[in-house]
Amino acid sequence: MASNGNRDTARERYETREYDVLIVGAGGAGLRAAVAATENGLSVGIVTKSLLGKAHTVMAEGGIAASLGNVDPADGWQTHFMDTMKSGKFINNWRTAEIFAKEAPDRVYELEQWGALFNRTPEGKISQRPFGAHTYRRLCHVGDRTGLELIRTMQEKVLATDAEVYMETTITKLLKSGDRVVGALAYTRENGKFIHFKAKAVVMATGGWGRIFKVTSNSWEGTGDGVVLAYDAGAELVDMEMMQFHPTGMVWPPGVRGLLVTEGVRGEGGLLRNSEGDRYMENYDPERMELSSRDVVARANYTEVQEGRGSPHGGVYLDITHLGYDGIMNKLPTMHEQFLKLADIDISKEPMEVFPTVHYTMGGIKTDPETGASNVPGLFAAGEVAGGLHGANRLGGNSLSDLLVFGRRAGEGASAYVKESVHSSDIAEGEVLTEIGRVLEPLKKQGEGESPYLMQQELQEAMMEHANLMRTGDSLKEGLGKVLGLKDRLANMKVQGSRLFNPGWHTAQDIRYLIQISEIIIRTALERTERRGAQWRLDFDGPDDELGRVNFIVKKDEQGEVGIQKREIPPMPEHLASLFEDKVVDMAGGEKRGAESQF
Amino acid sequence: MDSNSAEQKDMASKAHADVHADEKAAANGKTAKLRIFRGDSGGGELVDYELPLVEGMVVLDAVLYVQAHQAGDLAVRWNCKAAHCGSCSAEINGKPRLLCKTRIEEFDGGEIQVHPLKAFPVIKDLVSDISWNYQVSKGIKPFTSDEQAPFTMYEEDVERLYEPKKCIECFMCQDVCHVLRTHHKHAEFAGPRFFVRNQWLEMHPMDNQDRLHDLKEDNGLGLCNITKCCTEVCPVDIHITDNSIIPLKERVADEYYDPAKWLMRKIRGNRGSRNGAAARNGSRNGN
Numbered sequence: 032m033a034s035n036g037n038r039d040t041a042r043e044r045y046e047t048r049e050y051d052v053l054i055v056g057a058g059g060a061g062l063r064a065a066v067a068a069t070e071n072g073l074s075v076g077i078v079t080k081s082l083l084g085k086a087h088t089v090m091a092e093g094g095i096a097a098s099l100g101n102v103d104p105a106d107g108w109q110t111h112f113m114d115t116m117k118s119g120k121f122i123n124n125w126r127t128a129e130i131f132a133k134e135a136p137d138r139v140y141e142l143e144q145w146g147a148l149f150n151r152t153p154e155g156k157i158s159q160r161p162f163g164a165h166t167y168r169r170l171c172h173v174g175d176r177t178g179l180e181l182i183r184t185m186q187e188k189v190l191a192t193d194a195e196v197y198m199e200t201t202i203t204k205l206l207k208s209g210d211r212v213v214g215a216l217a218y219t220r221e222n223g224k225f226i227h228f229k230a231k232a233v234v235m236a237t238g239g240w241g242r243i244f245k246v247t248s249n250s251w252e253g254t255g256d257g258v259v260l261a262y263d264a265g266a267e268l269v270d271m272e273m274m275q276f277h278p279t280g281m282v283w284p285p286g287v288r289g290l291l292v293t294e295g296v297r298g299e300g301g302l303l304r305n306s307e308g309d310r311y312m313e314n315y316d317p318e319r320m321e322l323s324s325r326d327v328v329a330r331a332n333y334t335e336v337q338e339g340r341g342s343p344h345g346g347v348y349l350d351i352t353h354l355g356y357d358g359i360m361n362k363l364p365t366m367h368e369q370f371l372k373l374a375d376i377d378i379s380k381e382p383m384e385v386f387p388t389v390h391y392t393m394g395g396i397k398t399d400p401e402t403g404a405s406n407v408p409g410l411f412a413a414g415e416v417a418g419g420l421h422g423a424n425r426l427g428g429n430s431l432s433d434l435l436v437f438g439r440r441a442g443e444g445a446s447a448y449v450k451e452s453v454h455s456s457d458i459a460e461g462e463v464l465t466e467i468g469r470v471l472e473p474l475k476k477q478g479e480g481e482s483p484y485l486m487q488q489e490l491q492e493a494m495m496e497h498a499n500l501m502r503t504g505d506s507l508k509e510g511l512g513k514v515l516g517l518k519d520r521l522a523n524m525k526v527q528g529s530r531l532f533n534p535g536w537h538t539a540q541d542i543r544y545l546i547q548i549s550e551i552i553i554r555t556a557l558e559r560t561e562r563r564g565a566q567w568r569l570d571f572d573g574p575d576d577e578l579g580r581v582n583f584i585v586k587k588d589e590q591g592e593v594g595i596q597k598r599e600i601p602p603m604p605e606h607l608a609s610l611f612e613d614k615v616v617d618m619a620g621g622e623k624r625g626a627e628s629q630f
Numbered sequence: 631m632d633s634n635s636a637e638q639k640d641m642a643s644k645a646h647a648d649v650h651a652d653e654k655a656a657a658n659g660k661t662a663k664l665r666i667f668r669g670d671s672g673g674g675e676l677v678d679y680e681l682p683l684v685e686g687m688v689v690l691d692a693v694l695y696v697q698a699h700q701a702g703d704l705a706v707r708w709n710c711k712a713a714h715c716g717s718c719s720a721e722i723n724g725k726p727r728l729l730c731k732t733r734i735e736e737f738d739g740g741e742i743q744v745h746p747l748k749a750f751p752v753i754k755d756l757v758s759d760i761s762w763n764y765q766v767s768k769g770i771k772p773f774t775s776d777e778q779a780p781f782t783m784y785e786e787d788v789e790r791l792y793e794p795k796k797c798i799e800c801f802m803c804q805d806v807c808h809v810l811r812t813h814h815k816h817a818e819f820a821g822p823r824f825f826v827r828n829q830w831l832e833m834h835p836m837d838n839q840d841r842l843h844d845l846k847e848d849n850g851l852g853l854c855n856i857t858k859c860c861t862e863v864c865p866v867d868i869h870i871t872d873n874s875i876i877p878l879k880e881r882v883a884d885e886y887y888d889p890a891k892w893l894m895r896k897i898r899g900n901r902g903s904r905n906g907a908a909a910r911n912g913s914r915n916g917n
Binding site: 081082083084085087089090099140141143144145146148150151153154155156157173174176178179180183187188190191196198221250251252283284285286287290291365368369372373374375482483484485488526527528529531532533534535536 | 670684685686687688690691697698699701702703704705706707708709710711712713714715716717731733753754755757759760761764767768772773775778779780781782783784785787788791792795796797798799830831834837
């Protein structure tokens with residue numbers, strides 16, 4: 032068999048393309064990094080699994096958070112920084128959060144400079160709406176399609192540069208020379224041709240991995256390719272146990288289960304009620320009610336249903352009818368259309384049914400806040416695939432500004448690295464051929480084999496059952512057993528058909544990432560034995576102060592297994608720490624609330 | 631402790647305990663039948679598939695079911711499944727539709743034929759090669775401004791720009807347009823999608839470019855004979871013909887066919903009308 036494989040791949044031809052900077056992913060972060068690198072006069076290649084403009088950024092609805100202070104003049108970077116840290120339960124990288132809060136307004140104005148259009152205030156400024164756990168009205172928006180505006184603006188900006196875009200192309204491996212990342216191997220989805228990208232630096236901007244769960248707001252693309260490619264290349268990952276469950280996903284009909292219902296609905300005054308008609312958020316966060324942080328609202332919605340106060344399809348009610356038809360068409364037109372067309376519900380007349388849905392991954396590749404560099408020379412990361420900014424829970428609206436702030440920084444960081452280095456991006460040809468052989472295996476397998484689609488479903492169900500928004504040690508261990516069982520079966524995968532646009536073959540690539548990430552998530556979730564943000568261990572009582580001072584760092588060990596290290600978070604410097612001094616700040620980020628301490 | 635841990639297990643395992651519960655409840659023994667184009671650039675045929683009908687099912691759900699259970703290599707594009715991204719455009723019974731937004735129930739048991747977009751070369755099954763659209767887009771002068779953001783713009787200055795900016799680039803308007811679909815004038819015609827993009831660029835109060843020459847000479851605006859086919863298929867209800875194409879045609883006519891302007895251009899050279907265009911852009915009553 033082995034010699035057969037070798038003979039086959041020896042005949043395999045592949046193209047070689049060379050760039051200063053290779054960017055993997057064409058969402059907001061990847062495109063912003065590309066603009067930065069081209070502005071530095073470098074040659075740039077962008078690889079994306081989908082068509083340009085279809086990345087998950089397009090799905091963002093509510094807005095982009097930046098402390099412009101257009102409607103609440105008291106807002107400033109300090110408050111945005113504090114909100115971000117509190118919501119992340121203080122395990123965020125404080126320097127990352129500081130840079131983020133300071134630079135977000137510039138990135139919003141830059142978008143406007145490039146043609147993005149936001150809703151306006153009566154004074155002719157960019158309008159800002161309230162959102163969960165933001166102290167001030169802070170989300171710049173255009174109706175409920177802010178992500179579309181962002182990605183289209185960035186797409187048109189990139190089309191006006193010399194960057195070359197490889198649409199519907201998948202990276203399978205990062206290639207290294209010594210310690211450095213010097214390129215990647217890819218195949219085109221259209222016809223299965225291989226491309227060896229030589230690059231002096233690679234920016235990973237591949238987004239998240241919501242597809243490890245069955246009920247998710249993520250598209251098929253959210254398979255976490257970048258985080259596993261980086262992990263395999265020796266990169267450190269951080270906070271991998273932290274998965275965000277968005278409080279409001281659709282529940283009916285079955286085909287749209289998990290589809291996002293924007294937090295903008297609550298931002299515009301939407302009320303949550305249970306089947307008894309109670310505004311139950313009073314019992315969970317009486318101060319902030321529906322606009323509490325996402326982790327708290329998600330657990331509240333979940334608990335109401337589990338305790339028997341759910342709606343007919345197993346959700347809770349989200350009611351925005353008081354806004355009236357005109358108000359809804361002005362502020363939430365996409366939501367109106369989505370419910371009318373897909374669920375036969377007119378949200379101006381009746382409430383929606385919603386339930387938590389897997390939405391976002393706080394953890395990811397550990398990066399230097401200034402440059403987006405990982406610990407592997409030549410490898411940079413930005414956006415959802417990077418970890419550190421959001422800690423244990425992300426605030427709504429922070430992801431879009433994250434993309435731009437750190438997309439730009441990673442592009443600048445990669446450019447500076449390329450300009451300083453003189454290394455060659457050559458690698459041994461044998462390495463390319465070996466990888467091509469591996470990728471083709473599922474197509475060449477003889478005899479019986481397993482379907483990648485069904486393996487993916489099995490994994491998604493295991494993760495729903497064992498690593499959901501309420502976790503216990505026993506159940507996590509059971510889940511780990513299932514995931515490792517699937518890992519052993521990876522070699523059995525077999526796909527039908529040819530290399531010509533074959534989604535079965537593509538899924539066979541994705542499943543390896545999904546399984547590896549699931550293993551990492553469960554293992555880190557077993558380590559964090561407390562209740563903090565998105566990590567909610569029912570077998571432990573509350574936040575553990577000691578664990579509040581550490582991140583769990585994952586790195587592939589010498590045996591090729593998941594190595595986990597507990598790493599101390601350095602103390603906040605005086606200029607940041609003093610921001611919190613005047614206020615009574617609960618270092619668990621509002622999780623210790625006396626009587627109802629569970630929330 | 632024991633009862634506690636039992637409770638915990640109960641709470642954790644009930645987390646979406648039976649992930650198939652809804653499907654089971656919704657399935658009613660009925661089936662859906664689909665005829666899907668299977669083939670590539672060398673040709674192909676319609677193939678029949680039958681699958682369990684789930685309440686509320688859209689055509690994309692059915693296609694993905696077939697892919698997972700009956701035809702693993704069935705090619706289809708999709709991303710958001712919520713009509714926000716425009717990836718899953720195809721032709722259902724000959725009409726361009728978003729697969730994710732078209733309910734099976736709509737056809738009331740009648741035939742459902744699914745083809746790829748026909749105005750572009752087929753790659754495989756339901757996937758067409760639509761890369762031409764990105765080339766056209768690259769040729770359009772991007773937004774450019776002399777002003778420095780933050781801009782002061784009032785709602786009334788920009789409200790008519792929201793409509794063209796809703797475009798999700800499903801390219802169904804391109805697919806249905808006779809100039810492309812029937813007459814194959816891809817080399818000289820940009821298509822409705824890119825008139826929509828030109829519209830907001832031309833009407834943005836802060837933009838300083840003039841695209842009327844390009845619209846007339848390179849983008850073939852004059853080839854459109856306003857049959858409104860594009861407007862009819864737009865999944866986000868952009869009134870492409872009335873609000874994008876006709877105003878642009880009027881601007882081109884004003885610019886190139888107004889005898890007074892023609893004379894001015896003769897006297898002052900080709901770019902003589904720049905200031906006029908800028909003044910119009912800033913005005914509320916622009917077209």
